[in-house]
Amino acid sequence: MNWRSEHIWIELIMESRKISNFCWAFILFLGSLGFLLVGTSSYLGRNLISFFPSQEIIFFPQGIVMSFYGIAGLFISSYLWCTISWNVGSGYDRFDRKKGIVCIFRWGFPGKNRRIF
Incomplete structure (x- = not known):
């Protein structure tokens, strides 16, 4: 989606x-x-x-x-x-044309660094 x-x-x-x-x-x-x-x-x-x-x-x-x-x-x-x-490896890619920023987010393995930007 x-x-x-x-x-x-x-x-x-x-x-x-x-x-x-x-x-x-x-x-x-x-x-x-x-x-x-x-x-x-x-x-x-x-x-x-x-x-x-x-x-x-x-x-x-x-x-x-x-x-x-x-x-x-x-x-x-x-x-x-x-x-x-x-759900490791899932996430989203966000492209902002107005600000010129690309944000890539993924879920990692449970722990301190589960959110990967």
Whole structure:
């Protein structure tokens, strides 16, 4: 959404709440959860996922690697979900022709310097 008058033009930026970011965060969460479940089921020796037999994957080294990828994916997925919920990168650009000033504002990560000018 943009707003324009004779002297001022404001362009709103929606950076982190794009549909593609929601899709990537959701796909990454499901994939990493699957990797973690397969690694855990290979460690326990029973099927936690009914459509994939855990007897075919031995815990060392395949199960450990799959568990590591699952945990790493969950961390990255949680980072993406936090970025989406905090709306990092969004803001506005304001162009003032009368004063000759350009103001660029973005939201950052929570903390002391969350507002970025």
